[in-house]
Amino acid sequence: MSVLMVFLLWHTERCGDEKLIGVYRTEENALAAIERVKDKPGFSEEGGNFEIAKYELDQDHWTDGFVRVEDFNVPFWFHPPDDR
Numbered sequence: 001m002s003v004l005m006v007f008l009l010w011h012t013e014r015c016g017d018e019k020l021i022g023v024y025r026t027e028e029n030a031l032a033a034i035e036r037v038k039d040k041p042g043f044s045e046e047g048g049n050f051e052i053a054k055y056e057l058d059q060d061h062w063t064d065g066f067v068r069v070e071d072f073n074v075p076f077w078f079h080p081p082d083d084r
Helices: 027-037
Strands: 005-012 018-024 049-056 066-069 072-075
Touching: 005 027, 018 027, 027 049
Parallel strands: none
Antiparallel strands: 005 018, 005 049, 066 072
């Protein structure tokens, strides 16, 4: 069976706010989406960053759980062990 992949396109603002722009079949499609939105409000401000994340379908990607830290959910592995 062949491995199916998708490409998630995110935009992160300087303040840390993240927006999922879309999910694409190819990296080229995700790159084309950046070109379509990069001049739009919310995406064109200085300090913002686009990221394309490649994901395999039908796979668990976060398997260790999450913990709550100061009103944020973070991956379980990210938090210091003594505070778990």
